[in-house]
Amino acid sequence: MITFVLASASPSRLRILEQAGVDPLVRPSRVDEDALQAGLPENTPHVRVVEELARAKATDVLEREGATLASEARAAGADTLVVVGCDSMLLVDGQLEGKPHTYDRAMERWRRLRGRHGVLLTGHAMLVADLGDARAAGGDDDDVVVVRYSGADTSTTTVHFGAPSDADLDVYLRTGEPLECAGAFTIESLGGWFIDRIEGDPSSVIGLSLPLLRRLLEDAGLHAHSLWRPELRS
Amino acid sequence: MITFVLASASPSRLRILEQAGVDPLVRPSRVDEDALQAGLPENTPHVRVVEELARAKATDVLEREGATLASEARAAGADTLVVVGCDSMLLVDGQLEGKPHTYDRAMERWRRLRGRHGVLLTGHAMLVADLGDARAAGGDDDDVVVVRYSGADTSTTTVHFGAPSDADLDVYLRTGEPLECAGAFTIESLGGWFIDRIEGDPSSVIGLSLPLLRRLLEDAGLHAHSLWRPELRS
Numbered sequence: 001m002i003t004f005v006l007a008s009a010s011p012s013r014l015r016i017l018e019q020a021g022v023d024p025l026v027r028p029s030r031v032d033e034d035a036l037q038a039g040l041p042e043n044t045p046h047v048r049v050v051e052e053l054a055r056a057k058a059t060d061v062l063e064r065e066g067a068t069l070a071s072e073a074r075a076a077g078a079d080t081l082v083v084v085g086c087d088s089m090l091l092v093d094g095q096l097e098g099k100p101h102t103y104d105r106a107m108e109r110w111r112r113l114r115g116r117h118g119v120l121l122t123g124h125a126m127l128v129a130d131l132g133d134a135r136a137a138g139g140d141d142d143d144v145v146v147v148r149y150s151g152a153d154t155s156t157t158t159v160h161f162g163a164p165s166d167a168d169l170d171v172y173l174r175t176g177e178p179l180e181c182a183g184a185f186t187i188e189s190l191g192g193w194f195i196d197r198i199e200g201d202p203s204s205v206i207g208l209s210l211p212l213l214r215r216l217l218e219d220a221g222l223h224a225h226s227l228w229r230p231e232l233r234s
Numbered sequence: 235m236i237t238f239v240l241a242s243a244s245p246s247r248l249r250i251l252e253q254a255g256v257d258p259l260v261r262p263s264r265v266d267e268d269a270l271q272a273g274l275p276e277n278t279p280h281v282r283v284v285e286e287l288a289r290a291k292a293t294d295v296l297e298r299e300g301a302t303l304a305s306e307a308r309a310a311g312a313d314t315l316v317v318v319g320c321d322s323m324l325l326v327d328g329q330l331e332g333k334p335h336t337y338d339r340a341m342e343r344w345r346r347l348r349g350r351h352g353v354l355l356t357g358h359a360m361l362v363a364d365l366g367d368a369r370a371a372g373g374d375d376d377d378v379v380v381v382r383y384s385g386a387d388t389s390t391t392t393v394h395f396g397a398p399s400d401a402d403l404d405v406y407l408r409t410g411e412p413l414e415c416a417g418a419f420t421i422e423s424l425g426g427w428f429i430d431r432i433e434g435d436p437s438s439v440i441g442l443s444l445p446l447l448r449r450l451l452e453d454a455g456l457h458a459h460s461l462w463r464p465e466l467r468s
Contacts, residue, residue: 016426019422019423019426020423020424020426020427021409021423021424157431162445162448164448164458165457167457167459168457168458168459171459171462171466171467172459175255175466187436188253188422188436189253189254189255190254190255190462190466192250192253192254192436192437192444192445193254193444193445193447193448193458193459194445194448194458195435195436195445196435196445197391197433197434197435197445198432198433198434198435198436199431199432199433200431200432201429201430201431201432202421202422202426202429202432202436202439203426205436210426210427211396211426211427211428211429211430211431213427214396214398214427214428223399223401223402224398224402224427224428225401225402225405225406225427228405228424232405232409232424233405
């Protein structure tokens, strides 16, 4: 049995997992994203920036909370601990854009974006620890968490923005929904009205790519369905 | 104020509207889809088939329940009644595929589909009635529902299927989730693990295209945000 940990505070990521049959433990990272991004070499490719941030988040959670998570997981009968971190940014005009935070900045971005397209990059990092191995390796030392698999990849999706009126935008942005979202938009909720089409994986645009996660799981020798809640597998 | 009626029993369509800020009245149609499709001329283009089915559903609901809906809407203070019908089918190898209904048929389709792509067609029809006009035209006869706008369009999205193992497929199909879905797949829930990418509008794949609905609304002189629940517009 697997204990699955989402190293993110994003309600969108949690919801996509829940809708896809997974009830993760939510353990947000404490990574300073701006500082980490600023510390990367200047020519770091965009797909690597989001991957590095995702990796930093998963690693942070495993380092800080791994021992607690492992003993919780063992108590629940799990033999495997999986920690996933993600990071999303919108690439527009060669620039990576994160969260707008304010109405004014979001409006400014939407006026620039509407009728155009951007590329949503979502980096994923997955760490897998075998809890059985740790017990074998450490005797009765439950604190040992041995990472047996570490994978990362980035999902790249082109997003074609519609051309909402200023009136629609004003109502949308005043709800506050997109202010804490990469690129100042959502696609699964109110923002869905204003995205005309995408080329890529829809779940990656919400913040976590299910098919990419499936490939990382398979790479680690695990089935996607082994994360699903028990009543879906009976 | 608008009273918005969804002429569909689909929980996916209801959920996408609710997530997009709309609480519709749900009034499923009683159209015999198979009989209606069989009655269309043989050379009817695929995009027209789903459009005709969508139109039949919206029309059926307005004809059977229009008077009741109009008086409910007026009582709630609405001056406009909007009825929307939808129909989705998957086009594979030149054939339109509806719901598989059984595990065996779904498994047969998935074994054929995995690693390939299909085209998801979602037809939409929208009827708009001005309740104020009806009252003016009919005096105190509240039963009169005058349709002032009738629009229809089809959303076309290419869906690239992943290649889930037989074990993953078995667990997925045994949940029953995709058995009553066009093309034997879902994208917003468990099926999201097994769809690698799309080219088109994600909401159309769930069953109702929000940007297409926005364009029909604008065509009828209405704003998308005027459907949103009041607390989102304050």
